[in-house]
Amino acid sequence: MIDLRSDTVTLPNDEMREAARDAQVGDDVYEEDPTVNALEAHAAEILDMEAALFVPSGTMGNQIAARTHTDRGQELLCEAESHVYKWELAGLAQHAEVQTRAIEGDDRGVITPEQVRAGYVETDLHRPGTGLLTLENTHNSKGGTALACEDIESAADVAHELGVPVHLDGARLFNAAAALDVSAADIVEPVDTVMFCLSKGLGAPVGSMIAGPSEFIDRARRVRKLFGGGMRQAGIIAAPGMVALENRHRLTEDHERAKRLAAGLDELPGLTVQSPETNIVLLETDVPATEFLEMCKGQGVLGVPFDDYVVRFCTHWNVGDADVKEAIAAVERAVPS
Numbered sequence: 001m002i003d004l005r006s007d008t009v010t011l012p013n014d015e016m017r018e019a020a021r022d023a024q025v026g027d028d029v030y031e032e033d034p035t036v037n038a039l040e041a042h043a044a045e046i047l048d049m050e051a052a053l054f055v056p057s058g059t060m061g062n063q064i065a066a067r068t069h070t071d072r073g074q075e076l077l078c079e080a081e082s083h084v085y086k087w088e089l090a091g092l093a094q095h096a097e098v099q100t101r102a103i104e105g106d107d108r109g110v111i112t113p114e115q116v117r118a119g120y121v122e123t124d125l126h127r128p129g130t131g132l133l134t135l136e137n138t139h140n141s142k143g144g145t146a147l148a149c150e151d152i153e154s155a156a157d158v159a160h161e162l163g164v165p166v167h168l169d170g171a172r173l174f175n176a177a178a179a180l181d182v183s184a185a186d187i188v189e190p191v192d193t194v195m196f197c198l199s200k201g202l203g204a205p206v207g208s209m210i211a212g213p214s215e216f217i218d219r220a221r222r223v224r225k226l227f228g229g230g231m232r233q234a235g236i237i238a239a240p241g242m243v244a245l246e247n248r249h250r251l252t253e254d255h256e257r258a259k260r261l262a263a264g265l266d267e268l269p270g271l272t273v274q275s276p277e278t279n280i281v282l283l284e285t286d287v288p289a290t291e292f293l294e295m296c297k298g299q300g301v302l303g304v305p306f307d308d309y310v311v312r313f314c315t316h317w318n319v320g321d322a323d324v325k326e327a328i329a330a331v332e333r334a335v336p337s
Contacts, residue, residue: 035235144280
């Protein structure tokens with residue numbers, strides 16, 4: 001079975017398993033796990049930020065950031081199809097207890113400075129005020145689009161002018177950096193905080209990072225504990241994360257395979273395929289997405305429905321060149337001629 005559902009389905013390699021086995025550990029709630037401490041320091045260094053915090057998942061990382069940045073009842077600005085708004089079980093309402101003001105971005109998920117300014121709410125006797133702007137890079141729902149540094153900067157600059165902090169959902173941050181041929185630090189330079197996943201394209205079995213100012217990370221650590229994310233001998237899962245960070249240098253391989261996959265699928269009848277910027281391939285089908293995926297599964301290929309007639313395939317380090325070739329052939333066998 002060729003599993004193209006997500007880059008979260010990767011299996012840890014021998015180096016990750018050995019790192020987990022041999023990890024030095026301690027109680028992370030007491031900040032005494034040397035492996036976790038090393039991972040946090042390394043992540044902060046890569047992003048040129050003061051500090052970082054290891055969390056179990058990207059969703060928890062985004063929710064911790066929102067809760068730490070905001071006061072209850074404030075408004076949060078985000079793109080209308082962003083992960084924090086669309087795919088996190090209304091956590092912003094449940095955990096941070098904020099109101100969400102969604103902004104319709106363009107077809108790549110970019111929101112303009114003018115839209116940020118228009119969405120801003122001044123605090124007064126009747127209105128709660130805007131407490132946070134969240135951005136996303138790469139943008140999952142738009143097909144893994146890599147938002148340019150200038151787009152991040154221009155939106156963040158307006159928010160800061162208005163006194164609003166900015167959090168970046170960078171679940172696939174290093175995919176964006178690879179696609180744009182810039183450093184991840186360049187992308188996050190204009191924002192206050194960022195979350196990125198170790199368990200997506202980088203291939204770790206579990207875990208994500210929040211990075212930002214030291215004072216913010218100190219407060220976020222308390223919120224992590226509040227959310228049940230206080231871990232004990234977490235070095236066993238942090239050690240594969242250290243190995244995974246080195247995988248950021250190979251993400252262009254996934255991107256090239258996604259391009260070849262998209263090009264091959266686009267030649268098949270009944271499919272219209274969006275040209276991928278990173279490792280996510282979106283295709284429109286003539287039949288319902290669930291029906292299309294059942295046909296693909298019967299030929300040994302897995303994907304996920306993204307809309308009624310839209311399917312997502314995702315390349316990752318467990319998908320090689322031969323898998324891409326076979327996936328195209330399998331879908332060709334599956335689709336009606």
